[in-house]
Amino acid sequence: MYDNIKPLTKKQLNTLKSKLLSDKESLVFSEKDTDLSLSKPEGSDEVEQSITDYTNSHLLRFRNREAFYAKKIEKALKKFDLEEYGKCDDCGSWIKFERLMARPTAELCIFCKEEAERDESNNFIARQSKSLGKVVDLTGMMA
Numbered sequence: 001m002y003d004n005i006k007p008l009t010k011k012q013l014n015t016l017k018s019k020l021l022s023d024k025e026s027l028v029f030s031e032k033d034t035d036l037s038l039s040k041p042e043g044s045d046e047v048e049q050s051i052t053d054y055t056n057s058h059l060l061r062f063r064n065r066e067a068f069y070a071k072k073i074e075k076a077l078k079k080f081d082l083e084e085y086g087k088c089d090d091c092g093s094w095i096k097f098e099r100l101m102a103r104p105t106a107e108l109c110i111f112c113k114e115e116a117e118r119d120e121s122n123n124f125i126a127r128q129s130k131s132l133g134k135v136v137d138l139t140g141m142m143a
């Protein structure tokens with residue numbers, strides 16, 4: 001069922017690579033901004049300090065997310081060197097160009113991605129019904 005998806009053309013690969021590279025550049029820029037904002041102001045009182053802490057933890061979270069994304073970009077760029085870019089990590093079929101344009105760091109084809117997400121929500125439902133079972137038990141004990 002994946003046969004209708006053709007390998008990416010050279011032109012498409014180049015488009016995606018430059019997209020990844022510009023994404024990477026924009027990450028580096030915002031990291032510099034973050035470093036500037038992280039410097040503590042002199043003689044700040046307690047309230048200002050807690051605001052600074054709050055802002056810093058937000059920035060840190062943001063930076064962690066960026067670092068995570070940066071890693072994904074690096075991984076994707078490495079795949080270009082190995083000529084593996086655009087292939088699904090799971091089933092090895094080609095990922096659609098449109099999908100990669102929307103998410104150049106995508107590692108799974110849409111079929112495998114949907115399957116992975118279905119598994120996740122199934123686990124969630126399983127957890128939910130488990131805790132519901134506990135509630136029912138408690139009610140039974142109280143009655």
Ligand SMILES: [Zn+2]
Nearest residue numbers: 088091109112
């Ligand atoms: Zn796949």
